[in-house]
């Protein structure tokens with residue numbers, strides 16, 4: 001595949017391997033990439049530049065990343081089949097998922113490397129990434145972001161965008177998985193360099209005691225991984241200053257091997273945000289699959305990827 005001027009980058013090399021190993025993915029990726037714009041290709045090229053040096057330093061092959069992505073897709077399909085039958089996610093205990101996924105090098109690597117690729121390859125993951133980049137760009141123009149907290153960075157690609165955007169800020173980063181934190185550290189080093197003010201904390205966010213006046217807290221794709229996301233959101237409300245904002249993404253009706261909390265609709269996400277003491281400033285709703293009218297999403301349990309920028313409610 002030759003796309004634009006970026007014919008030799010590692011992102012395209014990984015795609016070529018995925019397509020050679022999996023016929024379904026070959027078609028899916030071809031269709032997905034056909035409509036992407038020049039901003040997308042500039043972003044994947046920038047990803048390739050950092051990721052290739054990281055892969056070289058740690059001796060990670062393009063084939064390994066391709067296998068991680070294929071495993072992520074297969075796991076997802078199996079979970080979707082189970083979900084269709086039962087209407088439930090297959091795990092409901094945090095301890096079980098922590099044992100099976102967060103503390104397993106094999107599972108965790110497959111997830112974070114797979115998600116690094118799906119960030120660009122899946123329309124909705126990329127849509128939320130785009131919304132994130134757009135939102136932090138606007139925040140950089142309008143707000144003073146001095147203290148930044150990110151929960152569950154996973155592959156670290158959002159963190160990289162934030163480090164590039166809020167150059168003078170202090171960054172705290174919390175993740176329960178050492179594998180995820182290690183990858184985030186490597187990604188920061190290779191994508192942004194060492195001259196950054198970042199503290200990494202290997203901790204459960206529920207036990208994290210931060211400075212209590214963060215200007216921006218980022219929680220992407222973490223809420224659905226918790227038994228009680230409302231409890232966590234309330235902790236986050238206590239961690240932001242009066243003018244602080246929270247950027248979060250999550251999903252409704254989206255089974256995965258490590259999803260625990262089932263939001264059955266966009267409304268249930270919005271209600272929980274509201275109940276936590278936050279109010280929504282902007283949001284992005286991305287339904288998966290065939291077009292179903294918005295009024296029918298809840299009744300038809302449509303899978304939706306969701307993102308929102310929120311602030312503390314002034315008073316009840």
Ligand SMILES: C[S@@+](CC[C@H](N)C(=O)[O-])C[C@H]1O[C@@H](n2cnc3c(N)ncnc32)[C@H](O)[C@@H]1O
Pocket residue numbers: 102115151152153154155156158174175176177180203204205206219220221222225226
């Ligand atoms: C699916 S990944 C999300 C990665 C990235 N933020 C993204 O948007 O793709 C979920 C991350 O949340 C972390 N995580 C899950 N539960 C957590 C908790 N209680 N405290 C801190 N991190 C947690 C996991 O280790 C993992 O890195």
